[in-house]
Amino acid sequence: MNRPTILVLGAGYGGLTTVVNLQKQLGTQAEIILVNKNDYHYETTWLHEVGAGTISPEAARYPISKVINSDVKFVQATVENIDVNNKKVGTSAGEFTYDYLVIGLGFEGETFGIPGLKEYALSLTNINTSRQVREHIEYQFASWSLDEVRDDSKLTIIVGGAGFTGIEFLGELGTRIPKLCKEFDVPREKVRILCVEAAPMVLPGFDPKLVEYAKTQLSSKGIEFSIGTPIVEATPEGVKIKKGEDEFEFIKAGTVVWAAGVRGNALVESSGIESNRARIAVRKDMRAPGFDDVFVVGDCAFLLNEEAGRPYPPTAQIAMQQAVNIAKNIKHLMNNEDTETFVYDDKGAVCSLGHGDAIADAMGKKLTGKPANALKKIVDDRALFLVGGAGLVLKKGKFNFF
Numbered sequence: 506m507n508r509p510t511i512l513v514l515g516a517g518y519g520g521l522t523t524v525v526n527l528q529k530q531l532g533t534q535a536e537i538i539l540v541n542k543n544d545y546h547y548e549t550t551w552l553h554e555v556g557a558g559t560i561s562p563e564a565a566r567y568p569i570s571k572v573i574n575s576d577v578k579f580v581q582a583t584v585e586n587i588d589v590n591n592k593k594v595g596t597s598a599g600e601f602t603y604d605y606l607v608i609g610l611g612f613e614g615e616t617f618g619i620p621g622l623k624e625y626a627l628s629l630t631n632i633n634t635s636r637q638v639r640e641h642i643e644y645q646f647a648s649w650s651l652d653e654v655r656d657d658s659k660l661t662i663i664v665g666g667a668g669f670t671g672i673e674f675l676g677e678l679g680t681r682i683p684k685l686c687k688e689f690d691v692p693r694e695k696v697r698i699l700c701v702e703a704a705p706m707v708l709p710g711f712d713p714k715l716v717e718y719a720k721t722q723l724s725s726k727g728i729e730f731s732i733g734t735p736i737v738e739a740t741p742e743g744v745k746i747k748k749g750e751d752e753f754e755f756i757k758a759g760t761v762v763w764a765a766g767v768r769g770n771a772l773v774e775s776s777g778i779e780s781n782r783a784r785i786a787v788r789k790d791m792r793a794p795g796f797d798d799v800f801v802v803g804d805c806a807f808l809l810n811e812e813a814g815r816p817y818p819p820t821a822q823i824a825m826q827q828a829v830n831i832a833k834n835i836k837h838l839m840n841n842e843d844t845e846t847f848v849y850d851d852k853g854a855v856c857s858l859g860h861g862d863a864i865a866d867a868m869g870k871k872l873t874g875k876p877a878n879a880l881k882k883i884v885d886d887r888a889l890f891l892v893g894g895a896g897l898v899l900k901k902g903k904f905n906f907f
Contacts, residue, residue, distance in 0.1 A: 509535050509839060512594060512603035514584050515770075516541035516569055517549065518888070519803030519824035520609030525892055526832035528576045535839065537577045538603075540596055543632075544569055544581050546892075549611075550821050550885065552629045553670060556638035556762070557677030558685075559860070566632055567901055572893040584610060587776035589796050605798050605835050608773065608785075609828075612804035612819065615766035615782065621739035622665075626763040629670060638762055645759040646689040658757035660696045663744055665736050666765030667702035668709070669856055672719060674764060675700055676859035679726030698728045699756065701746055703735030703765070708856065710818075715864040718873050722858050767819070769805040781807065784819075790844035791831050797838075800831045808847070823849055825891060855881040 511527060513520050516539060524539050531537070547566040554560040569579055582598035587608070594601045614630050616622040627638045642662065649659045662678065664671050678698055686693045700707075700723075707730065708716050720730065731746065738745040743758040769783030778785050778793045784807040785793050791806065793799040803824035808817050817823055827847060834844040853867025855877060863877035872880060882903035889897045 508533070509604035510602065511535050511537050511605045511607070511835060512601055513537070513539045513607040513609065514587070514594065515609035515611055515803075516543075516546050517609055517611045517803055517824070518821045519806075519828045520607065521546050521569070521572065521892055522825045522828035523607050523609065523800075523802060523831050524577055525572060526829055527835065528574055530832055530836050531839075532576055535835075538580060538601065539569070539573065539577055540580045540582055540584060540594070540598075540601070541569065542581070542583050544579075546572075547632045548885070548888070550888075552631070552635040553674040553857075554677050555632065555635035556629045556674055557681045558639040558643070559677045559681050562632050562636050564901070565635075567893070567897065571897065584772060587772055589777045589793070589799050592798070603798070605800070605838070607800045607802060607831060607835075608776070608793075608805050609802040609824075610770035610772060610805055612767040613770060613783070614763060615768040616763065617766060619736060619738065622736070622763055625739040625741055626665065626761045628763050629674060638760075642760055643685065646685050646691055649695075649759075650689045650691060657695050657697075658743065659759035660691065661743075661756070661758040662696075662698045662760045662762070663756060663758045664698070664700045665702075665744075665761065665763045667700050667704070667707040667730070667732065668765065669854075671700060671702070671764040672708055672723070673857050674762065675723055675728050676857055676862065678859075679723060679728060680859040682727075693727070696727070699731060699758075700728060701731045701734055701736055701744070703733070705733045707732065711854065711856070711864070712866050712871055715866060715871055715873065719856065719858055719864050722862055726859070767804060773805050789846040790834050791827055791847050792834075792844070800834070802827045802831055808849075810849075817849060820854075821888060822852060825888065826850060855884050857881050 513524050527537050545566045545568050551565040555562050555565050580598050582596040584596050586595040614628045629635050645659045734746045734748050736744045737747050743756050745755045773780050773783040785801045786807045787801050791800050804819045810817050830847040837844050855865040857863045861878050863881045865872040865877035865880045886898050886902040
């Protein structure tokens with residue numbers, strides 16, 4: 506009997522967790538192929554730290570080879586097209602066929618058609634773009650200190666978006682900027698950090714008291730907020746924001762970082778599966794509608810929270826839980842058994858605010874400051890443990906055991 510081929514696209518939280526669970530449950534019963542652009546996995550939820558320069562890019566990634574075994578064939582390649590009707594996937598390393606497909610290609614930045622954002626704003630979408638943010642900010646500080654005629658707008662940093670990514674990045678900037686000022690002989694009062702958010706609130710969905718704590722803490726680090734004021738255009742010199750019905754303001758800035766929206770991978774839109782913003786409305790067992798052999802995990806999956814009447818946010822927490830369900834369901838299908846419905850176990854949310862500070866709404870408790878920060882480290886280390894065990898936690902974890 507031929508072994509079925511399970512093709513997993515992407516080694517983010519969802520894809521890699523799927524593979525790790527498949528190799529445990531199936532061993533040699535199936536040919537498991539993992540295709541990923543890089544030979545490493547990076548912790549997406551740590552990219553704000555890489556971007557601010559509070560951790561190195563190396564600290565936020567590890568080789569895929571450290572967590573997969575010989576039952577898995579790893580192919581380092583770029584996925585170029587997906588054709589679910591003919592069960593084929595084209596990559597830079599050739600074409601692959603499959604019996605079961607898992608799409609876990611992650612997210613892309615969503616600029617909502619705002620002119621200039623793609624061309625002139627930086628982002629925190631992967632290791633390389635996050636490194637670019639760090640190096641760009643450092644360059645602005647270095648060039649300001651060397652200029653004979655100094656343009657203080659070089660030291661203005663605009664962060665578009667006050668969701669998780671934006672707020673966590675602002676928190677890290679609050680930690681890093683004083684060190685940059687000292688390193689490059691820049692007076693702290695010359696630096697302006699401004700968060701611009703189109704929505705009327707910061708961190709939607711979080712407890713209002715925790716949100717107020719976060720805003721107070723960040724404001725104490727010199728971070729400004731402009732809420733309910735959408736960015737309507739980005740240029741090489743800065744951004745234009747809308748402050749009222751017919752009122753606009755142009756803000757000159759040396760650095761603009763867009764952290765206000767994500768969508769699924771664009772390849773999903775040409776795969777043959779119906780999608781919206783490159784996200785597929787999956788069935789209750791995480792399969793794509795109309796295709797019993799295709800599963801979708803993480804940012805490319807759209808899953809409705811029927812109780813709340815809105816979609817679940819595409820977080821690392823839910824992607825890893827989806828992955829466990831998908832691995833089980835592939836095994837069920839191989840054994841001609843019924844699949845299991847995915848049930849999300851919401852363990853709460855933690856948002857870091859820079860060194861030693863955070864807010865948390867988890868396990869029925871609302872925490873701030875050091876207790877919340879400790880919980881954030883536990884959450885980060887748990888993600889490492891679920892994929893790579895204790896060894897990976899000891900090597901890459903946030904707690905210093907030695």
